[in-house]
Amino acid sequence: MARPLPKDVENQIAGAAKRSEIRSVAIACLILGTAFGFGLGAAFFKSTGGSFYFIIGAAVVGLAWFLAARARNKKA
Numbered sequence: 081m082a083r084p085l086p087k088d089v090e091n092q093i094a095g096a097a098k099r100s101e102i103r104s105v106a107i108a109c110l111i112l113g114t115a116f117g118f119g120l121g122a123a124f125f126k127s128t129g130g131s132f133y134f135i136i137g138a139a140v141v142g143l144a145w146f147l148a149a150r151a152r153n154k155k156a
Contacts, residue, residue, distance in 0.1 A: 107148065114140050 085093075118137035 107144070111141055111144055114144075 115137055118134075118140070122134075
């Protein structure tokens, strides 16, 4: 088990850790909200075809993952 961080280091990185956690929760909520929205839209407009909404929803989620991975690589 790792040793606990000293209090000064813990206080120094607390803000960055909190912002990072908030950002990751916000992205997860955005992805879940998008999936739920497309599912709700598919339920209301089923005459267009369910596979169309699945393809659009999968493309949006894939685009979000691609952009998140690209942003992470730029910072490194």
